[in-house]
Amino acid sequence: MADIRRRLRTGTVVLSGVALLAAALTGCSSSGSSKRCVDRGSYSTGKGYKVVENKNCSSVKAAVDGAWYYGGTEKKHWVSGGSFTKPIKTSGTSHSSKKSKKSRSKAKTRH
Template structure:
């Protein structure tokens, strides 16, 4: 019985620690989306876009065709899986939609319709 109680306590500590970690990461997140400066002409089907120095995206006198690439997955000096369009900030309380108007449809547990009898 003591072994079962000890295992339960250790599982509770791990789960509690994960909750604290998630809360800390959420609190520390910035409003700016993840972005990297890439060379638009460097696209490779297996690698994505080549990451270049940020100064190429911040100056107007750039020799390369560089642009900000948002929310991509970086692998070495390459990034893929993102977009050149800056994501909009989600308004609080909107359920993750940026406009605040979610789509609601009936389904299991929706409370709409009648129960069979």
């Protein structure tokens, strides 16, 4: 009976650990939070840039000098370690449907 209780406790600890790990990884996920609107004039050496409302990056009449900031780490509405340069999306390898002249000429001569 003690052996069964020990296995149940071990299983509970393992499941709890997996749940915590999943929650931590989800919290650190960059999807959806990799682009933030920041005030360019708010830079602080220890903190980075102040995160502001998105409307400050999409409106001409913005209250601050807003710009999109990509990547980085956000702490208490400040972000650092990123860039103002938009990352380039890569879609993998490119396949061309056109055949080269060499392969077309070989295909013609194989009759």
